[in-house]
Amino acid sequence: MxxxxxxxxxxxxxxxxxxxxxxxxxxxxxxxxxxxxxxxxxxxxxxxxxxxxxxxxxxxxxxxxxxxxxxxxxEGKGKPTEVEARPAQKIVDCGMDEKGETFFLIKWEGTENIDLIRRVDAIDKYPQYVIDFYRSMIMWQNGSRLDDV
The missing domain is CATH 2.40.50.40 (OB fold (Dihydrolipoamide Acetyltransferase, E2P))
Incomplete structure (x- = not known):
């Protein structure tokens, strides 16, 4: 605040x-x-x-x-786990690189780590999180969110 x-x-x-x-x-x-x-x-x-x-x-x-x-x-000890083996908690944000490729920032369950992964990989490995992320961005003309309907 x-x-x-x-x-x-x-x-x-x-x-x-x-x-x-x-x-x-x-x-x-x-x-x-x-x-x-x-x-x-x-x-x-x-x-x-x-x-x-x-x-x-x-x-x-x-x-x-x-x-x-x-x-x-x-940070921490050991080697990071492969992306495929890590459970995602949510998609935090998205953006594009200079070539126009879209990336998502994924927050992993049980850790404060956030990784950048390509959109196509996120759709393939975490489709529900991608859907949830896009739904959270949609605003109706009257200002209510999609999940308020």
Whole structure:
């Protein structure tokens, strides 16, 4: 939740990040109860949703590692399990690379790890999660969500 001009708004999710003049960081915020057209850029010091910022930063780091080949930090012990053997908890977000290929960010059950996998692989291995993710993004014209109907 963040306070702007005396009004409290609840952050639904953080969509993007940018650096403005003098190195100030802004986040693109999707507010609860608003559609994507109501999203706004907010300076980091105005936000009080530190857990959402931390989660976004963790996901952003993983995406950059995957897309730009930066070395991955190893957390915990042992080698990561193959994607096929890991139970997914949910799809967190999606995006495209510079070639136009769609990827999903998958959160794995029982861990804080999030991995980037290709859309075609997600559809093949986790079809219900893909359906659930797209359903959560659909908004009807009157503002109600598909799962509210």
């Amino acid at each position: 963040s306070v702007f001009g005396g009004n409290q708004k609840i952050v639904d999710r953080i969509l993007d990040k940018r650096e403005r003049n003098e190195g100030k960081i802004e986040y693109l915020i999707k507010w609860s109860g608003c559609d994507l057209h109501g999203a706004s850029w907010e300076f980091s010091e105005n936000l009080t949703c530190s857990l959402k910022v931390q989660e976004f930063e963790r996901v952003l780091e993983r995406v950059q590692q995957h897309l730009f080949g930066q070395p991955e930090k190893k």
